[in-house]
Every structure is written in structure tokens, then in C-alpha cells.
Amino acid sequence: MAMKFKSMDTTPDVEKLFDMIFPSLGYTSEYATGDVFDNSADADATEIILTIIEAADSAQIDSLVFADNGKGMDAATLQQACRFAGTTPHAIEDLGKYGMGGTAASFFLAQTKRILTKAVIGALLGAQVNIKGRKNLSFHNIAEFIPINEECENIFYKFLPGGASQESGTVIYLTNIRTERLEVETAALMKNRLLKFLSESFRPLIDAGLKITVQVVKKGKGVKTTDVVTGYDPLYRDHPECLVETGTETIQFKGSSIDFNYSLLRPRECSRIDRERGRRNRGGDESKAMLQDTGAYLIRGRRQIVGASTLSGLWGRDPQLCNARFEIIFTSELDDHFGATAQKNKINLSAELKEALRPLTKKLKKRARLRWQTPAKKNSQKAATVEDREIKKIVDPKNAGSVGVPKRKPTPNPAGGRGPDKGKRAAKKNPGTGTNKPYKKIRTSHVSATSPGAHPYWYDFDNNGEIVIWINDAHPFIREFYTQASDETQTALLRGWLAGSLAEHKFYETDTADHLSSYKNEYANSLTAICVAK
Numbered sequence: 196m197a198m199k200f201k202s203m204d205t206t207p208d209v210e211k212l213f214d215m216i217f218p219s220l221g222y223t224s225e226y227a228t229g230d231v232f233d234n235s236a237d238a239d240a241t242e243i244i245l246t247i248i249e250a251a252d253s254a255q256i257d258s259l260v261f262a263d264n265g266k267g268m269d270a271a272t273l274q275q276a277c278r279f280a281g282t283t284p285h286a287i288e289d290l291g292k293y294g295m296g297g298t299a300a301s302f303f304l305a306q307t308k309r310i311l312t313k314a315v316i317g318a319l320l321g322a323q324v325n326i327k328g329r330k331n332l333s334f335h336n337i338a339e340f341i342p343i344n345e346e347c348e349n350i351f352y353k354f355l356p357g358g359a360s361q362e363s364g365t366v367i368y369l370t371n372i373r374t375e376r377l378e379v380e381t382a383a384l385m386k387n388r389l390l391k392f393l394s395e396s397f398r399p400l401i402d403a404g405l406k407i408t409v410q411v412v413k414k415g416k417g418v419k420t421t422d423v424v425t426g427y428d429p430l431y432r433d434h435p436e437c438l439v440e441t442g443t444e445t446i447q448f449k450g451s452s453i454d455f456n457y458s459l460l461r462p463r464e465c466s467r468i469d470r471e472r473g474r475r476n477r478g479g480d481e482s483k484a485m486l487q488d489t490g491a492y493l494i495r496g497r498r499q500i501v502g503a504s505t506l507s508g509l510w511g512r513d514p515q516l517c518n519a520r521f522e523i524i525f526t527s528e529l530d531d532h533f534g535a536t537a538q539k540n541k542i543n544l545s546a547e548l549k550e551a552l553r554p555l556t557k558k559l560k561k562r563a564r565l566r567w568q569t570p571a572k573k574n575s576q577k578a579a580t581v582e583d584r585e586i587k588k589i590v591d592p593k594n595a596g597s598v599g600v601p602k603r604k605p606t607p608n609p610a611g612g613r614g615p616d617k618g619k620r621a622a623k624k625n626p627g628t629g630t631n632k633p634y635k636k637i638r639t640s641h642v643s644a645t646s647p648g649a650h651p652y653w654y655d656f657d658n659n660g661e662i663v664i665w666i667n668d669a670h671p672f673i674r675e676f677y678t679q680a681s682d683e684t685q686t687a688l689l690r691g692w693l694a695g696s697l698a699e700h701k702f703y704e705t706d707t708a709d710h711l712s713s714y715k716n717e718y719a720n721s722l723t724a725i726c727v728a729k
Contacts, residue, residue, distance in 0.1 A: 209333055212279070213302050213326050221536065222303040224377050224385065225392040230300035231261050231367065232397065232407075233498065234276075238265025238365065242356040242406040245389065247382045251414040254381040259304060259369040262354040267314035267363040270340075276310060277324050277338040302326070303376060305369035309341070311351040312365040319343050319351060327371045382411045383420075390422055396499045398426035403497070427472075429492050429502065430458040430520050437464040439518070439566055448551050451528050455555045457521035459566050485517040486671075492522040493542060495535060500542070507544040509556045514671060519563035523552070638662075639689070643669040651677075652692050664692055 207216075222230075228245070235243045240263035250257040268276060279298045301308045306327040313319045321341040341347070352359045354366050379385045386409050393407055401407065407424040431437040439459040446453050462485045491506040492499055499522075505511060506523075525533060534543030544552070640663050651670040654662055667673055677688055 206333070209326070209337060213306075221541070222300060224304065224379070225388060227300035227303045228389055229392065229396055229498075231297055232393070234297045235261065235263035235265055235365070236397075236400055236405065236497065238263060238267070240265035240364075241404060242408070244354065244356055244408045244410065246354060247386055247409070247411050249382040249411055249413050249419070251416075254383065256372050256374060256377065256380075256382050256385060257370075257414050258372060260354050261367040261369075262356060262364065264356040264361050264364045267317070267365055268310075268312040268320070269314055269317060270320060273310060273312055273320055273322050273340075274338075277308075277322050298324075301367065301369055303373070305373060306371035307369065309368040309370070310365065311347055311368070313351070313363055315363045319348060321347050386411050386420065386422065390424060391427075393424045394427040395429065395502055397424070398428060398499060399494060399497050401426035429488065430456065430522060431460055431465055431468070432458065434464070434468050437461055437468060440562070444555060446551060446555070448548065449529065449532065451526055453529070453552075454524040455521060455552075456524070457519065457559050459562060460518045460520065462518055486512055486514060489517045489520055492520065493533070494522055494524045495530075495533075496526055500535065504542065506552070506556065507542070507549060509544075509549060509552060510560075515567040516560060516563045518566055519559055521556075521559060639664045639666055641666050641668050643667070654692075664689070 232243060232245075243261070243263045246260040246262070247256060248258045248260065249255070276297060298308075302324075307323070307325045309321065309323045311319065311321050321343055322338060323341050324338045326337055350368065351366050352361075355361050355364045357364075374380070377385065379388060389409055393409070394401075397405065397407060401424065408421060409424060410421040411419045413419050430441070432441060437460050439461060441456075441458045443454060443456045446455065465485065488503050489512070490510045491501070491504040493501040493504065510516070527535075529548075532545045532548040534541075534545065536542075642665055650667060651672045652664060652666050654664050666677070668678065677685055680688075
């Protein structure tokens with residue numbers, strides 16, 4: 196006899212879903228805003244206006260209004276827009292996919308959502324989802340169609356791009372803002388954060404003709420500021436003076452195309468452009484900013500979803516790579532391999548995809564490191580290679596390290612008792628070792644050089660002819676491995692810097708590598724006596 200099972204109700208608790216589950220999805224105010232914008236872009240909107248309404252008696256955020264001139268919605272589509280995990284179909288190139296972004300993002304930002312929409316053929320429709328101060332919430336009573344009255348029409352055409360002349364569009368009005376979840380407290384600060392985010396994330400759509408406007412309105416008074424979002428290309432292809440090299444490659448993966456576009460940059464020019472565009476403060480740590488911005492920029496379909504990514508370990512935060520950036524363009528068919536989340540703000544590459552992309556990133560790393568090497572560095576490397584080769588020729592394998600210091604050629608000076616007539620000079624009381632010290636003094640000095648490409652250390656001569664080892668306290672290597680290191684580690688590093696500086700300088704004073712080997716041997720044997728300053 197077959198067993199009979201009694202079904203049970205497993206509907207999620209609405210209050211926990213909206214108050215606990217939605218906030219834990221990993222949204223920020225920027226990414227939540229981006230998800231609402233995605234729906235407007237998928238509705239073929241050519242203009243989107245975000246209005247941040249400021250409270251009448253403070254600078255706090257009172258409400259948010261998203262308006263677009265897209266194709267609008269019919270009653271069935273409007274009902275799906277009010278659901279969590281709706282079933283509205285999406286094409287491959289659409290920005291939305293999971294059917295949850297609009298609702299989850301809206302209720303991350305607010306507790307009440309009102310939608311007014313009109314299709315080209317159809318009347319103005321309205322719906323509202325409200326969880327503010329309501330008891331015994333369920334999926335059957337949180338959403339409702341609202342009757343259209345004069346107030347609804349006024350709100351719709353007031354915010355709609357094109358106003359009453361527009362035949363279709365959608366207005367989403369969010370009230371009862373969850374200010375405790377926002378990263379900023381005032382409308383002006385939120386506007387500034389969103390301008391930066393939208394210029395990066397929606398740059399492909401902006402370049403294709405989408406107009407995005409962000410405005411701040413004082414409640415009961417009027418518009419305070421209006422800004423049209425301009426696209427920001429992290430690869431600086433719109434500024435040829437910043438480019439050293441740019442290129443593109445395409446690979447096939449699982450039947451889909453992946454575009455790999457890259458740029459090798461001039462950091463100083465990039466910093467100048469960013470200051471002019473207000474993206475970077477004058478006097479800031481430019482090398483640090485360039486390092487933070489290096490990496491992969493992933494574009495899913497028509498929107499950037501991740502910026503300055505290490506691409507699951509395929510790239511790194513290496514100062515030698517700060518002049519390289521690249522973008523990867525893919526479609527939603529590869530979401531599983533890219534590990535794109537529902538919020539479209541994180542990725543986790545599959546092992547198979549990492550191996551497919553590795554040759555591209557490896558090749559770009561090599562080009563970036565070669566561009567990072569200045570001619571002086573290349574000459575230094577060449578000198579070190581010559582030295583190693585010549586030392587092998589000069590040093591006797593049976594008596595390694597026996598190379599002596601070349602004797603100086605005597606200069607005749609009978610009056611001073613020098614040179615060939617040195618016999619006229621009185622004998623020394625303490626002859627000592629007879630080693631000639633090439634320089635008066637060697638000392639160190641600390642600086643903070645923040646310009647792009649600044650070295651961790653270098654050497655120079657002061658007005659007295661003394662060698663100065665300059666240590667760059669602002670360099671990441673110095674901060675991590677010298678300033679915070681033990682005394683033994685600092686001494687070892689300092690000795691290495693001194694030896695390299697002395698040998699390199701003496702090499703450029705001579706014509707042959709033989710002298711370099713000899714002087715290097717002398718300096719290495721006397722480093723303990725030389726290294727007295729820190």
C-alpha cells in the first residue's frame with residue numbers, strides 16, 4: 196500500500212527575508228543602484244535619471260527616484276517586477292538574469308517601493324510593495340496594484356525623461372530609506388559616490404548612447420545640483436597621450452567568445468588626467484593609486500561588473516605591473532565559469548577558465564615588466580651581467596677571492612716627497628694597512644618619494660663629495676621589509692645597497708670590468724667598517 200504524504204507550507208518568513216536575507220546578499224548602495232539601472236537598460240531606455248531627494252530640514256537622504264524612458268511594462272510584467280525571484284525572461288545580452296536584482300536592490304535601499312509605468316500601447320499602471328510598520332506580513336499582502344489618480348500622474352511625468360511628451364517609461368519611487376545601511380549620510384556624498392561608480396560600470400552603455408543624469412533635489416524647494424555621467428575608461432583609450440601600447444585578442448571558450456583588451460600606460464600622464472577629471476586629489480599618493488587601479492576590468496555583456504581585480508590570482512599588486520590594465524568582455528553564458536554572483540559584483544574563475552586566460556595575462560605581465568624597466572635599470576642589469584662573467588675569468592678557482600686592489604700609478608712630485616722621490620719623506624709612525632679609501636664618508640638619508648615608478652633606494656653625491664644612500668620611506672618594499680624589519684634585516688639590506696652603489700659607481704668610472712671586480716672585492720671585505728650609519 197502506497198504511503199500518503201501530507202504537504203507542508205515552507206513559505207519563507209517575509210520579515211526575515213526583507214530584513215535579514217536581502218541585506219546579507221553583499222550589496223552596497225552603489226551596486227544596489229546599479230541593479231535598478233540594469234532593468235532600465237534592459238528595457239531599451241536611452242535616458243535614465245536618478246533623483247536623490249534631500250530632507251527639507253537637513254542634508255539627509257529622504258527618498259530616491261529612478262526614472263527611464265524605456266518601453267515600460269504591462270500588468271503581467273509589473274506583477275513580476277514586484278516579486279522576489281521573478282520569472283521575466285532575459286536575453287543573453289541582457290544585464291539582468293536572475294529575476295531578483297530589482298526587488299532585492301530596492302529593499303536594500305528602502306522599505307517602500309512604488310512603481311509607475313506605461314507602455315507605448317497601454318494606460319499608466321501603478322503598484323506598491325511596502326514592509327514599513329506592517330504586522331503579519333506575508334507574500335500575499337505586501338504587494339498591491341494602486342489606483343491611478345492625478346497625484347500618480349503628476350509624479351510620473353514630473354520625473355520621467357521627456358515629461359508628458361514621452362510615450363513610455365517607468366518611475367520607481369523609493370521611500371522610508373534605510374539610512375543605517377548606506378555608506379554615506381548625506382545626499383551630496385551619495386551623489387559623488389554614484390557618479391564615480393556609474394561612470395565606470397555603465398561606460399560601455401554610455402559610449403553606446405545611454406544618457407545618465409544624477410540630480411539632488413531639496414524637498415519642497417527644487418533642484419540643487421544636476422550632473423550628467425560621463426564614461427570613464429580605465430584603459431585610457433580616450434587619451435592617447437597616456438598610452439604606450441594598446442591591443443586586443445579574442446579567445447574561444449566553451450563555444451563563446453572572450454575579448455581581452457589591454458593598455459600599457461604612462462602613469463604620470465594618467466595621474467594628470469585623473470586630477471583634471473576630479474577623480475584624484477592633488478598631492479595624493481599617485482603611485483599607490485595607480486597600483487590599486489591595476490588589474491582586470493570585467494565586462495559582462497554591456498556593463499562592467501568588477502574593476503581592478505587580481506582575477507583569482509592571475510594578476511598581482513606588483514609595482515612593476517602598475518602601468519598595465521586590461522578588460523575581459525564575456526556574455527552571461529559563461530557566468531558559471533566566471534563565478535558571477537547574483538549582485539554582479541564578484542567573480543571566482545573556474546580552474547578551466549583560469550588556464551585559458553593564463554597565457555594572455557602572462558604575456559601582458561612580461562610586456563609590463565619590460566616597459567617598467569628604464570634605460571638606467573637596463574644598463575645596471577647589463578653591468579651586473581658583465582661583472583659576473585668577468586669575475587669568473589679573473590678569480591683563480593684554486594684561490595678564490597685573491598684578487599687584490601689595483602695599484603695606483605705614482606705621480607712624480609719631488610717637492611712633496613711623493614711618487615718616485617718618496618724616499619725623501621720621513622717614515623710613518625704607524626704605516627697601517629696602506630688601503631686607500633676612495634671617499635670621505637658614506638651616509639644615509641630618508642625621503643618620501645611618491646611619484647609613479649619611484650625606486651626604493653638610490654645613491655647620489657652631496658656638495659662635499661660624500662656618497663648619500665637615499666631610502667624611500669614611501670615605497671611599499673621599504674615600508675614592509677625595511678622600516679618594520681629587525682635590526683639584523685635592516686643592516687643586511689643596508690650593506691647590500693652600499694655594496695651595489697659603490698660597485699656601480701666605480702664601474703662607470705672605469706673602462707674595463709676588471710676594475711669592477713677588483714673594487715667589488717675590496718668593498719665587500721670592508722662593508723662592516725663602512726656600514727655605520729642608519
